[in-house]
């Protein structure tokens with residue numbers, strides 16, 4: 479018995495009554511809450527399974543199983559272009575509404591999910607408030623334009639050639655090089671050299687650099703924290719445990735930032751002191767930003783810490799994305815002999831043994847069509863890109879959606895809409911010779927307009943040059959038998975990647 483006194487009235491409560499009353503209270507709370515979400519909340523008119531209106535547990539389970547975009551895709555097939563996928567989240571694949579969400583006129587800010595994913599990295603990708611993001615993009619100036627990117631072609635070409643050479647050597651020696659691993663080395667070396675000013679020499683040393691291991695750990699921790707917000711507190715508590723493995727994880731951010739400070743200070747000195755014969759400093763993604771540091775007349779510029787965050791983010795945004803898309807690109811070319819032959823013939827007819835340059839490769843119509851089709855079906859980034867509905871709420875199609883609701887739209891579904899793309903699952907580059915307006919409109923491999931990918935010209939140059947060099951210089955290379963449809967099926971942890979985590983090649987001719 480528990481004895482209490484309320485207003486001089488003694489009350490005796492049975493020990494068992496306390497947990498029973500608490501349980502009844504909780505059950506009543508959850509049932510009323512569920513009834514509200516199902517029938518009375520402003521989102522209750524949006525179609526979807528009952529369980530997703532009541533709880534987001536099923537979505538978390540799908541996310542953890544690497545299945546999220548396929549589960550959401552299946553719901554779109556069943557319920558249509560608007561689906562309620564959690565009590566506070568809607569998935570939309572109506573392209574006009576998707577354009578509205580990502581428009582530059584009334585941009586919806588990125589959802590808080592990004593803050594958890596990238597906690598501690600204050601870079602363009604991660605900035606949530608629209609105004610701060612706009613200012614940061616202005617500070618970049620024309621750095622990411624196609625024309626500026628061409629000044630970095632020699633660097634990109636150097637690593638593309640080295641990568642193709644290493645693969646070819648292994649293939650000719652009867653080995654089974656893993657295309658994905660080599661591409662990881664290539665893309666990381668490229669983005670490190672043009673962001674930090676020096677490469678990690680992963681292709682040269684044929685091994686993963688410790689800073690890259692730190693970056694992988696940062697991405698892993700961010701991915702887990704994004705799904706389970708409470709882990710941020712757990713992370714803080716755990717950081718006091720003096721175990722070496724835990725301390726390694728705890729300090730990975732610090733090691734990356736120390737490395738960034740050192741590398742960028744060296745690059746800044748180089749940018750200030752060494753100019754080419756026209757007086758231009760060495761081109762890199764950071765040259766303009768570092769130059770702006772000492773120019774007081776420039777309004778929109780970054781400070782050294784922001785530049786370091788951008789370099790870290792480049793390493794994360796610019797390596798796996800190109801590695802995975804490039805892996806699928808070569809896989810789909812190798813498994814379609816007709817596509818491979820047409821590409822090889824186009825390269826031969828137009829380059830005819832002359833130097834491969836991006837300018838020449840950019841103009842090849844079949845190559846362009848192949849890469850567009852790769853981006854439609856196999857881009858690494860086909861996920862939902864969550865955004866928050868702005869203050870005041872908005873009409874999205876025929877539904878009124880209150881402020882703060884998360885709205886997501888995934889390329890995976892938009893790119894496979896049978897009303898837009900005939901035979902949507904088939905790889906048909908020819909469809910891009912005469913695309914309809916709807917096809918052009920529905921393509922979102924680089925995200926939505928207001929936050930589209932800064933690195934798209936860089937990524938395209940890497941993909942084009944790698945494809946051209948591999949087909950020209952490694953004519954005997956093809957897929958190993960370990961590379962099956964099952965091993966290349968997608969798994970989805972934010973980006974998509976092959977379930978087998980590799981794509982082995984071998985000599986086939």
Ligand code: HEM
Nearest residue numbers: 602603792795796799800803859924925929931932933937
């Ligand atoms: C094939 C390769 C790539 C694909 C498919 C891709 C795709 C995307 C997508 C879909 C977004 C939008 C993300 C969102 O809204 O949440 C994005 C943003 C971004 N990407 Fe890429 N990306 C690729 C390569 C690169 C490269 C090489 C870089 C260079 C560092 C890069 C840097 C960025 C940045 C900085 C943003 C954020 C832009 C902003 O918020 O204003 N990406 N990318």
